[in-house]
Amino acid sequence: MRVGVLGSGLMGGKLGTIFARAGHDVVFSYARSEKKLKKLAQETKGKARAGTPRDAAQEADAVLLAVHWSRMDDVLMQAGDLSGKVVVSCSLPMNDDDTALVIAHTSSGAEELAKKIAQARFVSAFNTVPSEVFFDVYAAKRKAGRPSLVYCGDDPKAKKVAVELIRDVGFDPVDAGPLRIARYTEPFALLVAQLAYEGKGGPELAYRFAGF
Ligand SMILES: NC(=O)c1ccc[n+]([C@@H]2O[C@H](COP(=O)([O-])OP(=O)(O)OC[C@H]3O[C@@H](n4cnc5c(N)ncnc54)[C@H](OP(=O)(O)O)[C@@H]3O)[C@@H](O)[C@H]2O)c1
Numbered sequence: 507m508r509v510g511v512l513g514s515g516l517m518g519g520k521l522g523t524i525f526a527r528a529g530h531d532v533v534f535s536y537a538r539s540e541k542k543l544k545k546l547a548q549e550t551k552g553k554a555r556a557g558t559p560r561d562a563a564q565e566a567d568a569v570l571l572a573v574h575w576s577r578m579d580d581v582l583m584q585a586g587d588l589s590g591k592v593v594v595s596c597s598l599p600m601n602d603d604d605t606a607l608v609i610a611h612t613s614s615g616a617e618e619l620a621k622k623i624a625q626a627r628f629v630s631a632f633n634t635v636p637s638e639v640f641f642d643v644y645a646a647k648r649k650a651g652r653p654s655l656v657y658c659g660d661d662p663k664a665k666k667v668a669v670e671l672i673r674d675v676g677f678d679p680v681d682a683g684p685l686r687i688a689r690y691t692e693p694f695a696l697l698v699a700q701l702a703y704e705g706k707g708g709p710e711l712a713y714r715f716a717g718f
Contacts, residue, residue: 507667510562510569512536512581517596518572519546521632521675525570526552528674535562536573536581559584563591568667569626571595575615576602582623589625592664594671596632598692607696609689616658616688627664630688631657631672631679633695643713653716656680658687 507530511522514534523546526532532554534543543556563569563585571593573581578597582588599608599615609615616630632655655677659665665681672679682691694715702712 507531507567507670508565509533509671510535510557510559510564510566510585512559512562512569512571512585513573513577513597514543514546515572517632518570521570521572521596521671522546522554523550524675525671526550526554529553530671530674533557533562533566535559536577536584560586563588566591568592568594568671570632570671571597571619572632573597575599575608578619587625588623591626592629592661592667593619593623593626594629594631594664594668595619596630598633598695600696607693610693611689614686614689614692616692617685620660620685627661628685629657629659629661629664629668630685630691631655631668632675633692643709647713652676652678654678654680656682656691658682658685658691660685 509525509530509532511518511534514537522532522534527550534546535557536559537543540556547554547556559581569591575597595616601608609618620628655672657668657679669679698712698716702709
């Protein structure tokens, strides 16, 4: 597939790299320097290039949305019309200092985004990808096999695309149901992330929750 990455930071950079190595045609976009985007593309050693958010979105079979919540309107404006596009979002609705969800319990970032880009075919996924803090815990447990990754959405065809991308990154996709489930998975992702940074036992405890 042609995958357009909107937001080439920790998530977009890493996922885009893995997508390119899995054989997809990736456009990295939206970072503070074009040099970084070019470097990311070059380092995949796959089919990847740097581009503008519009380049990334307009030719894509799937668009990965991976920006901080505060950058969402800007990146969507730069991307242009996403009508009919499969949009896979890992973005969590965090406040500016990443201490709290700004949407929770009665809705979710995913649902609000799906409304905002109503003509897109929206899937919420990858927001439970373990952070780098889990690497040591995984190594210590010498965990064999592939971890599971939940996704949710209301568009069956878009979900099929997301399943392929999730597999390509090395996870077993688990269908958590309709998009409204995101209002429960997003706070859960935050819980895991918060625990992961809570001192010495944090990563281990977060790992247990993530496994659960
Ligand atoms: N990190 C995780 O483990 C994790 C897990 C699940 C979900 N998420 C969610 O995924 C989303 C992305 O997270 P992340 O950790 O990948 O964030 P990040 O590393 O900060 O990446 C965001 C990208 O946006 C770019 N950006 C920020 N301000 C910009 C500006 N003014 N102009 C142009 N580009 C700008 C950054 O550019 P630079 O590269 O130049 O900084 C970066 O490429 C967030 O919504 C987060 O909540 C993250």
